[in-house]
Amino acid sequence: MGSNGQEHANGFHDGFHASGTAGKVITCKAAVVWGPEEPFVMEEVQVEPPQKMEVRLKILFTSICHTDLSAWKGLNEMQRVYPRILGHEAAGVVESVGEGVEDLKEGDHVVPIFNGECGECPHCRSHMTNLCARFRVDPFKSVMAGDGQPRFSVLDPATGKRRPVYHFLNTSTFAEFTVLDSACVVKINPAAPLQKMCLFSCGISTGVGAAWNCANVKEGSTVAIFGLGAVGLAVAEGARLRGASQIIGVDINSEKFGKGREMGITKFINPNDCDKPAHEVIREMTKGGADYSFECAGNLDVFREAFMSTHDGWGLTVILGIHPTPRLLPLHPMELFDGRRIVASVFGDFKGKSQLSDFVDKYMNGETKINLDGFITHEMPFTEINQAFQLLSEGKSLRCLLHL
Known part of the structure; x- marks a missing residue:
């Protein structure tokens, strides 16, 4: 594969019509996980054609998020549906569309989104939320919305019969081809470099959007970020672009401080x-507390530190980390009477279908100067996905870009 995502996409498109794959079952490679923390296995899977209001994509690039890592570890037993194709941060090209899909066509450059937008339900019509009544993020969903069946299957060597392979987060991007509900596919500027655009599927949009859309960080404000993975650093990018005067990063891995x-x-x-809790250090550094804090670690003890690090009277804590355990928030209700507020943000409060393409355009025309290159710390072939997961698990990578 060439290094230019644009050439790769166009190359696929140029030979696409002759392939005649529309309406047919496609056999391709996919990284299938068969159980918690079991190595990914490169399997020959069959991918069915898209049905009504569905889209089949050719995935060209995919990257690995901590949510994929948590799912691979099986941290929440309700998510343990196997065999399964994980992955939700990617970019690619539309291979074919199902009946009723009018906003997408063969050859379009797209990114999948785990938090869909149908555009018709009361949630989608409301400016108060970016959740969709039908296609919002759902880690327990493992089949398509239309008929309740998966679109993947694999040959079971024990029986000689095909068995279903289940979906993940509305996307399943660890495959050369995947099928999504059209509500979860966003058409983007064809000039945008697809190898970078996969970051808009999750990490960049989630972090930057949390700073912009959810917290609405003000110029000159103070920000504390707990957990310096890709999402936490994307929050920092958003806060920097909004002109925050002080951005404090909190992490137990000091190697992340350079990035x-x-x-x-x-x-x-x-x-x-530190010889005292982090929130006390931050209150001293900021003369009373941060205006905004962002919890990006998925740890309740860290969340409490983030909450207590904000300024009384107006401090806002935004929860971004995934919390898989059934533990409840470690707060006394009276602590909320000091004026500190808490909110959680999904996908940076972006409405994916109607707002994400504009976000990409602003990046392309230089209006939004996000350091995307800084987030891609490793690149490797799709077949080396197990190594990529190891790097993320050890805290040695932010985003490892896999080339399909």
């Missing part, structure tokens, strides 16, 4: 190196 500086973080705290 954090590239993303605009001005001060760092490793709680393991």
Whole structure:
């Protein structure tokens, strides 16, 4: 595969019509997980044609998010549906569309989104939320919305029969071809480099959007970010672009601080190196507390530190981390009477279908100067997905870009 995602996409499109795959079952490679923490297996899977209001994509690039890592580990037993194709951060080209799909066509450059937008339900028509009544993010959903069946299957060597392979987060991008509900596919500028655009599927949109759309970070404000993975650093990018005067990064891995500086973080705290709780350190540094804090670690103890680090009277804590355990929030209700507020953000409060393409356009025309290159720390072939997961698990990568 060439290094230019545009050429790759066009190359696929140029030979696409002659392939005649529309309406037919496609056999392709997919990274299938068969159980919690079991190595991904490159399987020959069959991918059915898209049905009504569905789209089949050729995935060209996919990257790995901590949500994929949590699902692979099986941290929530209700998510343990196998065999399954994980992955939700990707970019590719439309191979074919099902009946009724009018906003997408063969050859369109697209990114899949785990938090869909049908455009018709009361939620989608409301400016108060970016959740969709039917296609919102659902980690427990493993089949298509139309008929309740998966579109993948694999040959079971034990029986000689085909068995279903289940979907993940409305997307399943760890495959050369995948089928999505059209509500979960966003057409983007064809000039945009697809190898970078996959970051808009999750990490960049989630973090930057949390700073812009959810918190509405103000110029000159102070921000504390707990957890400096890709989402936390995307929050830093969003805060930097909004003109925050002080951006404090908190992480127990000090090796992340160098990358954090590239993303605009001005001060760092490793709680393991402190003789007092991180929230007390932050209150001293900011003369009372941060205006905004962002919890990006998915840890309730970290969440409490984030909440307590904000300024009384107006501090806002935004929850972005995935919390798989059934533990409840470690707060006394009276602590909320100090004026501190808490909110959670899904996909950075972006409405995917109606707002994400504009976000991409602003990046392309230079209006939004996000350091996308800084987030892609590794690139490797799709077949090396197990190594990529190991890098993320060890905290050695932000985003590993897999070339399909």
